[in-house]
Amino acid sequence: xxxxxxxxxxEWSFLVFSSTIFLPMLFFIFxxxxxxxxRLPPGPPGWPLFGHIFxxxxxxxxxxxxxxQKYGPVVWLKIGSVNTMVIQxxxxxxxxxxxxxxxxxxxxxxxxxxxxxxxxxxxxxxxxGVYWRVMRRLCTVEMFVNKRINExxxxxxxxxxxxxxxxxxxxxxxxxRRNGIQVARYVFLASxxxxxxxxxxxxxxDPESKEASEFFDAMKGIMExxxxxxxxxxxxxxxxxxxxxxxxxxxxxxxxxxDIAASLI
Numbered sequence: 001x002x003x004x005x006x007x008x009x010x011e012w013s014f015l016v017f018s019s020t021i022f023l024p025m026l027f028f029i030f031x032x033x034x035x036x037x038x039r040l041p042p043g044p045p046g047w048p049l050f051g052h053i054f055x056x057x058x059x060x061x062x063x064x065x066x067x068x069q070k071y072g073p074v075v076w077l078k079i080g081s082v083n084t085m086v087i088q089x090x091x092x093x094x095x096x097x098x099x100x101x102x103x104x105x106x107x108x109x110x111x112x113x114x115x116x117x118x119x120x121x122x123x124x125x126x127x128x129g130v131y132w133r134v135m136r137r138l139c140t141v142e143m144f145v146n147k148r149i150n151e152x153x154x155x156x157x158x159x160x161x162x163x164x165x166x167x168x169x170x171x172x173x174x175x176x177r178r179n180g181i182q183v184a185r186y187v188f189l190a191s192x193x194x195x196x197x198x199x200x201x202x203x204x205x206d207p208e209s210k211e212a213s214e215f216f217d218a219m220k221g222i223m224e225x226x227x228x229x230x231x232x233x234x235x236x237x238x239x240x241x242x243x244x245x246x247x248x249x250x251x252x253x254x255x256x257x258x259d260i261a262a263s264l265i
Contacts, residue, residue: 041085043067043076051078053234064088080234082108102128111232111239112225115250116258155197163190166207185216196264204264215260221253 044067046052056079057063064086067075073089087093096104105128109119119125123135142148166186170176189207192215196204205212225246232239232247242248 041074041076042071043078044071046078049080049235051080051082053079081236082234110226111230111242112228112246112250115247115254118254152198156194159190159194159197162193162203163187166190188216188219200265204261211260211264215257218253218257218260221249222257225250225253 044052044055047054055063064075064077065088067086068088073087073092075086075088077084077086087096107119107125109125113119113122113125120127120131123132123139126132126135163186166189167181167183170181170186186207189205189212192205193203196202205215228244228246230246231243232241239247
């Protein structure tokens with residue numbers, strides 16, 4: 001009985017191990033034989049699941065540049081589960097942006113930037129459509145034109161002068177002399193007040209208030225989590241696990257920043 005049970009366990013272990021090794025290989029072979037795959041640009045063979053991650057080396061830009069000699073100016077790579085087309089020719093790039101711009105106009109949105117649906121409201125990240133076109137027109141016609149910039153010169157000067165006063169006050173304080181001055185904090189708050197003056201004709205934050213400190217800390221966290229490499233971006237099927245906890249941290253800090261901004265407005 002013991003021998004029989006042990007034999008069954010060994011067979012089951014071998015089956016699981018074999019499936020783990022060979023199923024991804026079969027999937028990769030099937031995927032390569034699909035008609036759509038043959039229409040892709042040329043590129044080096046990659047690993048199942050991992051793609052070309054292990055082939056890029058410690059200097060990916062040099063590795064990719066070297067592929068041009070063998071595969072031409074357009075190379076197809078797979079970074080984990082992310083399809084990547086590399087263009088290494090000015091003529092091809094011109095053709096790409098001139099005739100195929102709409103096919104590739106949307107950005108690759110990282111998991112972090114999907115927090116609170118942030119990517120849908122940002123002009124830099126929003127998918128191409130009516131909303132994006134309206135936002136772009138508002139910015140190009142109403143905001144980023146010489147006339148509008150010149151009209152807001154006095155507001156920008158006022159916010160800059162206020163920032164210098166804040167820094168001077170902090171520099172003369174006991175705490176400032178002991179711990180130094182966090183200039184980035186005052187630059188950020190001055191920029192936020194500048195937006196408030198342009199949009200709502202008022203300052204939104206007092207640099208000495210609790211809200212200002214919490215808002216700056218939340219935004220600092222957002223910048224930190226947004227700049228961290230995230231395994232979920234390379235392997236989308238691991239996204240639900242949030243292995244590094246970056247999505248949870250982003251949800252926390254972005255949610256806090258949104259709540260504070262909403263209360264100030």
